[in-house]
Amino acid sequence: MQKTLAQLTDRLVASYGEFGGINHLDGKNLPSKRAITLITKDLLRLLFPGFFDDKLIHSSEIKTETGSLLAEVLQNLESEIAKSLEYYPPPELQVPKRDLRSVARAYTIELLSSLPRLREMLQTDTEAAYNGDPAALSKEEVIVAYPFIEAIAVQRLAHELYLNKIPLIPRIMTEWAHARTGMDLHPGAQIGAYFFVDHCTGTVVGETALIGDHVKMYQGVGLVAKSLSLGQKLRGQRRHPTIEDHVTIYAGATIMGGDTIVGEGSTIGANVFLTSSVPAHSLVIQEEANVKVISKKDRQKDPGDFTV
Amino acid sequence: MQKTLAQLTDRLVASYGEFGGINHLDGKNLPSKRAITLITKDLLRLLFPGFFDDKLIHSSEIKTETGSLLAEVLQNLESEIAKSLEYYPPPELQVPKRDLRSVARAYTIELLSSLPRLREMLQTDTEAAYNGDPAALSKEEVIVAYPFIEAIAVQRLAHELYLNKIPLIPRIMTEWAHARTGMDLHPGAQIGAYFFVDHCTGTVVGETALIGDHVKMYQGVGLVAKSLSLGQKLRGQRRHPTIEDHVTIYAGATIMGGDTIVGEGSTIGANVFLTSSVPAHSLVIQEEANVKVISKKDRQKDPGDFTV
């Protein structure tokens, strides 16, 4: 048995040398997924004080609590940003390696300074969710129980880091939210105020999408790019659509392409596939489905076989 | 640095005062998400004894084990229900605050008393899943490996609490299952026996949906409401469709509106968007897709660009 194990080990370790690209050995440190998860959770607690804690926080304690939480995030996020800048230095950033730590600190402070502004935005999202869903009993229920609030809060945080071209971390943050909520909001997307996505699962918003104010979407909506053979050559170009103010997009609709603009006040029906622009106040609906009524006898032969 | 941190803290704490609605400080206790998660897991262990435990349970121990698990759930759930009733007292419930604890206890005992009945229902769901999926090897595989069983079990539990108008907790329970399975079954939905949803991800069943017996659905199916500007004014009204017995709904179909009835024995094809009723034994299919065959040469220019 020891021999088998030794052989297995040798062959596997040999393969680590042969195929590059999926090893990460002796390299620089990648930012830690686990650390970024903890930081993201702490940032959510700072954005929604008292909601993600098990014990009640009293106003008298809030300043001390907030201060120590901020100090912790400051230290941990700075360290992950430094690793990330060292691992994959953005071409625009012309600083010697020894200065990366202080650059990372500046970016971290910038993010923490933005929290009050992000709270203002998230306030509008919470209001949109509450007003838009008759099933919501209260704004508290929206914050505690709706996956949307977590997903949009993480995207708005990650977007701030994305704007400073910090590699890897913004995407790790939004993928954490994606795994929890089923909604994949890219950190690059620019999303206006009073945003709401109900149910969230399967909704995808691409890197260069532009979303106006008061946009309401449902599960399974995609604001996506054409899958062109050019691939990596398209990096940085606009590939995802523009959604203007007061647009509603129903479940499963896919809107594609960087030139596609959905004009303000439009409604896109469920499961539409839209690849070109529509003017303001459009109503876009799938061709009506075919309805055939089939005798009970025939249906009972094979109710699932609708190729007849 | 200390100065920066103090400034960040001051500004953030000030924002907690300015923007209401996304703070939860000095308020009454919200029910704890973590506690409700643990209670939900314990309820699943009571519903499916031996399936969610790592060690084997012997019949000789089952009475002791069940008794102590019930005692634990009784205490913890009562405490969360009490918090929830105190936080957001249902208008119908006219009891003084000092009696909330005993009301909470009564509701908890009612839920625990319903477990044998819920087991009967879940038995039918397990059978429907096994019979409906040729990939299922055994009913044990269905219970251990299919996300559907977990999602429907949690919905049936939450529905009991919903019927007693207990705020917040039912929704926190189903959102826990939503995060794990990708399927969002609202606690309010009335779901018949022999229900089965294969794959689950992205499927949404709204608060006022009515689902008959022997209904089979797939991933990405939505039983949803129109997104009307009336918003919160529609609370309590029927907004979601009725699905009669023996209906099959394929992946990605969206069925909308409180007046929409899908007659018994009907089949709804994938990606259909249905906004009005269809009679019994209907077969509803999307307009056939366009198929163009394009020369290999042209396709190789840009296989993803199908706007040509």
Next chain:
Amino acid sequence: MQKTLAQLTDRLVASYGEFGGINHLDGKNLPSKRAITLITKDLLRLLFPGFFDDKLIHSSEIKTETGSLLAEVLQNLESEIAKSLEYYPPPELQVPKRDLRSVARAYTIELLSSLPRLREMLQTDTEAAYNGDPAALSKEEVIVAYPFIEAIAVQRLAHELYLNKIPLIPRIMTEWAHARTGMDLHPGAQIGAYFFVDHCTGTVVGETALIGDHVKMYQGVGLVAKSLSLGQKLRGQRRHPTIEDHVTIYAGATIMGGDTIVGEGSTIGANVFLTSSVPAHSLVIQEEANVKVISKKDRQKDPGDFTV
């Protein structure tokens, strides 16, 4: 209170006797979900060394680390496979119970021997993901942040066990990945090299699907079976489609049936429902949606009500 609790216990325990099929008591040991989760995570660490660890691994340590991880997986997986074979012996396997352990060991060694080969396949998948998504900054980002890599790695591992007809474990593995990524790739599916699914949520690939090389898919795509009343009688028959090389399938498309073949180089547009074959180099698109422009005044009455 003690009396109530005793009554609740008695009734629930009685129900464990009445309704079969959803108990698991006094039976043989089912494989443990928790153990299989830990084994799967260890297998991922063996496939992508250094990516899922928080600390940096140096080349000098890699042999020792790999050896001890392999030894651990060998012991734990063998034990779970043995439980699984004992619980549900595959009809083809004609070995007495006392030999199950050594059969389990042989299967485990076979899986571990396949790791270098699986790494080669996953290398092609990583490359396809990087080349196919202009939002990807580097292959490292793909491995660290894309849910696809985790999902396909787990499927390729589970597929090896599936080929040896090991019950329960392959499905528990892929359902673990399903819960984390939203993508349900059945262990039975045969998937070629250079596979990529972007965003993943809601994508389903059925047990008997055949996928060629260089296939690119998006979120919400289903390669599914007809829901026939024959149900369990179809076990083992081909029920899911064939996708030939170099096919692109956009979000939400559903392709159904064991006779359906999508010819090489084809493109399937979003939300298409395809139930029959298309030749090579086909372009398949949904009927164009209806676009109506409605005066702002009318839209403001009720923007969500598009049945007018």
